[in-house]
Amino acid sequence: VAILFLSETDPVDEWAAALARALPGEDVRTGPAGIDGASVEFAVAWRPPAGALAALPNLRAVFSLGAGVDHVLGDPGLPANLPVVRLIDPDLTRQMTEWVVMNVLRHHRAMPDYAAQQAEGLWREIAVPPARERRVGIMGLGVLGGAAATALVSFGFALAAWVRSRRPWPLGELFAGQEGLGPFLARTDILVCLLPLTAETRGILDGRAFAALPPGAAVINAARGGHLVEADLIAALESGKLSAATLDVFADEPLPPPHPFWRHPRITVTPHVAAVTRPECAAREIAANIRRCRAGGPMRGTVDRRRGY
Amino acid sequence: VAILFLSETDPVDEWAAALARALPGEDVRTGPAGIDGASVEFAVAWRPPAGALAALPNLRAVFSLGAGVDHVLGDPGLPANLPVVRLIDPDLTRQMTEWVVMNVLRHHRAMPDYAAQQAEGLWREIAVPPARERRVGIMGLGVLGGAAATALVSFGFALAAWVRSRRPWPLGELFAGQEGLGPFLARTDILVCLLPLTAETRGILDGRAFAALPPGAAVINAARGGHLVEADLIAALESGKLSAATLDVFADEPLPPPHPFWRHPRITVTPHVAAVTRPECAAREIAANIRRCRAGGPMRGTVDRRRGY
Numbered sequence: 001v002a003i004l005f006l007s008e009t010d011p012v013d014e015w016a017a018a019l020a021r022a023l024p025g026e027d028v029r030t031g032p033a034g035i036d037g038a039s040v041e042f043a044v045a046w047r048p049p050a051g052a053l054a055a056l057p058n059l060r061a062v063f064s065l066g067a068g069v070d071h072v073l074g075d076p077g078l079p080a081n082l083p084v085v086r087l088i089d090p091d092l093t094r095q096m097t098e099w100v101v102m103n104v105l106r107h108h109r110a111m112p113d114y115a116a117q118q119a120e121g122l123w124r125e126i127a128v129p130p131a132r133e134r135r136v137g138i139m140g141l142g143v144l145g146g147a148a149a150t151a152l153v154s155f156g157f158a159l160a161a162w163v164r165s166r167r168p169w170p171l172g173e174l175f176a177g178q179e180g181l182g183p184f185l186a187r188t189d190i191l192v193c194l195l196p197l198t199a200e201t202r203g204i205l206d207g208r209a210f211a212a213l214p215p216g217a218a219v220i221n222a223a224r225g226g227h228l229v230e231a232d233l234i235a236a237l238e239s240g241k242l243s244a245a246t247l248d249v250f251a252d253e254p255l256p257p258p259h260p261f262w263r264h265p266r267i268t269v270t271p272h273v274a275a276v277t278r279p280e281c282a283a284r285e286i287a288a289n290i291r292r293c294r295a296g297g298p299m300r301g302t303v304d305r306r307r308g309y
Numbered sequence: 310v311a312i313l314f315l316s317e318t319d320p321v322d323e324w325a326a327a328l329a330r331a332l333p334g335e336d337v338r339t340g341p342a343g344i345d346g347a348s349v350e351f352a353v354a355w356r357p358p359a360g361a362l363a364a365l366p367n368l369r370a371v372f373s374l375g376a377g378v379d380h381v382l383g384d385p386g387l388p389a390n391l392p393v394v395r396l397i398d399p400d401l402t403r404q405m406t407e408w409v410v411m412n413v414l415r416h417h418r419a420m421p422d423y424a425a426q427q428a429e430g431l432w433r434e435i436a437v438p439p440a441r442e443r444r445v446g447i448m449g450l451g452v453l454g455g456a457a458a459t460a461l462v463s464f465g466f467a468l469a470a471w472v473r474s475r476r477p478w479p480l481g482e483l484f485a486g487q488e489g490l491g492p493f494l495a496r497t498d499i500l501v502c503l504l505p506l507t508a509e510t511r512g513i514l515d516g517r518a519f520a521a522l523p524p525g526a527a528v529i530n531a532a533r534g535g536h537l538v539e540a541d542l543i544a545a546l547e548s549g550k551l552s553a554a555t556l557d558v559f560a561d562e563p564l565p566p567p568h569p570f571w572r573h574p575r576i577t578v579t580p581h582v583a584a585v586t587r588p589e590c591a592a593r594e595i596a597a598n599i600r601r602c603r604a605g606g607p608m609r610g611t612v613d614r615r616r617g618y
Contacts, residue, residue, distance in 0.1 A: 091439060098414055098440065098464060105411035114579050115424075121571045123563035123580040130400060130587070131407065154463065155407060254432035262430045270423050271432040278439070 002027040002039045003290070004056070007046035010065060011279070018279035019044065022287035042290055051077040061085055061293055061302075063286045065277050067092060067144055068224060069303050070197040085289055086309070088301040091281035093147045099274035100148040100192055100222060103246045104157070107190050107218035108134050112244045112266060131156040137188030138162070139204070140195035140223065141169065142309070144275070148194060160184060164200075185212035190220065197224035198308030205229065210236035216243045222274040225250040230261070237266045248274040311336040311348045312599070313365070316355035319374060320588070327588035328353065331596035351599055360386040370394055370602055370611075372595045374586050376401060376453055377533060378612050379506040394598055395618070397610040400590035402456045408583035409457040409501055409531060412555045413466070416499050416527035417443050421553045421575065440465040446497030447471070448513070449504035449532065450478065451618070453584070457503060469493060473509075494521035499529065506533035507617030514538065519545035525552045531583040534559040539570070546575045557583040 003026055005015050012030045019028045029035050032052060040056040046065040053062055054077040061083040064072055069086045072078065106112065110126040117124060136157040138145050145161065149171050153159050159172030162184040166176040175184035185191070191213060195201045205221060206229040213219075219242060221228055230251060236242040246268040247261065253272055261267050289299040303309055312335055314324050321339045328337045338344050341361060349365040355374040362371055363386040370392040373381055378395045381387065415421065419435040426433060445466040447454050454470065458480050462468050468481030471493040475485040484493035494500070500522065504510045514530065515538040522528075528551060530537055539560060545551040555577040556570065562581055570576050598608040612618055 094440065094465065098418060101464075102411060102414035102418060102420070105407055105414070109407060109411060109582075111411070111579075114582075115577070117580070118571060118578045121566045125580055125582050125585065128582075128585075131403065151463070154460070155410075156403065257430045262427060268424070269427045270420075271426070271434055273418075273423075273434050273437075276434065276437075 001041040001058075002029050002035065004032070004035065004040045004043045005030045005045075006032070006043055006048045006052060007065060010046055010277075015044070015279045015283070018283035019286070021280075022283035023290065042293075044286055045072060047071040048075060050075045053077070053082065054079055061289070061299065063087065063289065065282065067096075067142075067275065068196060069309065070224060070226070073303075073305065073308060083293075083299065084303050084305060085299050086301045086303055087277065087282055087285060088143050089277065089282050089285045091278055092275045093143055096144045096194070096222060096275040097147045097151045099248070099270075100194070100220065101151050101155075103220045103222075103268075104136055104152060104190055104192065105155070106246065106268075107220070107244060108136075108157075112268065116265065132158060134158060135160065135187050135189045137184055137191050139191070139193045141167075142194065142196065144222075145192075145194040148192065160187060181209075182212050185209055186214065188213060188217060190218045193219070193221045193223045193227050195223050195227060196309030197226045200308075202226050203229050205233070207232035207235060210241055213242065215241060217241075218243055219245040221245070221247045221249055223249060225253065233267075234260060234264070237264065242266075244268070246270070248272055310350040310367075311338050311344065313341070313344065313349045313352045314339045314354075315341070315352055315357045315361060316374060319355055319586075324353070324588045324592070327592035328595070330589075331592035332599065351602075353595055354381060356380040357384060359384045362386070362391065363388055370598070370608065372396065372598065374591065376405075376451075376584070377505060378618065379533060379535070382612075382614065382617060392602075392608065393612050393614060394608050395610045395612055396586065396591055396594060397452050398586065398591050398594045400587055401584045402452055405453045405503070405531060405584040406456045406460045408557070408579075409503070409529065410460050410464075412529045412531075412577075413445055413461060413499055413501065414464070415555065415577075416529070416553060417445075417466075421577065425574065441467060443467060444469065444496050444498045446493055446500050448500070448502045450476075451503065451505065453531075454501075454503040457501065469496060490518075491521050494518055495523065497522060497526060499527045502528070502530045502532045502536050504532050504536060505618030506535045509617075511535050512538050514542070516541035516544065519550055522551065524550060526550075527552055528554040530554070530556045530558055532558060534562065542576075543569060543573070546573065551575075553577070555579070557581055 016028055016030050037055045041060050043062040045062055063085045064087050069084050072084050113126050134157050136159050138161045141161050141163050153171045162175045205227050244266045248270045261269055292299050325339050346364045350369050352371045372394045373396050378393050381393050422435050443466050445468050447470045450470050450472050462480045471484045514536050553575045557579045570578055601608050
């Protein structure tokens, strides 16, 4: 039996070495070429080609290289009962927390405006409210959203979160479901998207959402490009409804050179690096799940395929 | 008796109103014109003109509008035994913590490089070590440095501090005194200056200090412009010894339009806004000290004038 690594964009050799170290004695293969599909017990995948997983009849689970699984669930040939496991990795969580806190602070402290002023040689203080009056809103309270919230609350921000279904949440105001979305947006100065990409959340950052935000709000997207209606963001920035945006993910990645986001004065672009899976750390988590699976126990991060996360 | 507000750069009316609210029934004056110097019991000052405090014979204390007192101690006519009180204000501390954490994260997560890449339309991941391998070094562990350290340690950075005299410090490695400076710098990837400006610390961020840092280190100055030898910073950035710098304070403020910092691709400039005194918050702290003084008790933040902070 073998463990198959499937990604066209990740460093194959580094992954193979990390998986081999985390799973001593196992047969780790990288890519479908020359492998007997029936021998593959587990797949470790990022954007697997459509049908690739269906060609592995004895597959017991597929592990995502990231926190999201949309890139696996999008395969129409995905075997019906195959467990799909997202990556829950303290290293990934820590990176995302850093990135979100950094960017919430950047928007809170008017850094995009100060950067514009620096380009003009302009020395001028920009009034900024105290953190307790700055309303930060997080969409999604999974592992990543929850960790970001915990870090943000220590700065004293007025925190709220929007989730699918109501639950107790001690860190701020909780809004749930479709009827909670408008009120959540209306009280949010800095919006952070950390949602899973599902049929329900695709395009959720659209013109209607931006219209519901208070004037001058900022938008931070660290989830998936599919959450954002890109043309609506440009329009909301042009109209002055939104003040700025910081985006790590895009409908098309790499973001194509002619894309207007690259040169937009109010958009900060990072190349999908908010939380970069480190093979060494992730392989440990995946190995632990493989051991759990073989021991007949539940794996950590198995997604509800119907729900999409 | 009167309380005299003395600043040419702060919003006088807002300050007068805040002081009046914090000190009901007191005679709050703004500026020396038309006031009987002998009637002034306390001064609240930012960069008071040389000799201005000496003209107030019954002055019991002078309160700085900021955490630093260098702008008061620099007056050669400062009465010898006049208590000089720095501002200790939770609001100021919170702002500085935000600014320092934001900028440490910016340098940790290579944001200046990503900004440069965005300007070129370049999609390329920059390798970044995990926080536990990122060596952050704080110069100064006063109220501001201590609060920044507490916030930074929660991100898991490898933290060290450099102080004047050895003391117990649970958050990281402590280096003290002149002999500790070299070893402190040699282990510091991201240097944060939060020192008071004194005869001993003036020009401490110079070519020798930069040479002692590891290659590619970043420098963040949120203390005083006088700590930095500006030409040495430019040279260290040009030579590639330093990777980047973020500066909030300058030898000359406002930073003059022709100054090379404005347009340097590896320097981020903010206009002395890391921690902006809010009159409402600061007036409360100053009022509490006035009450302590009148009650014969010690004030909070009285500086050791010989030491300079």
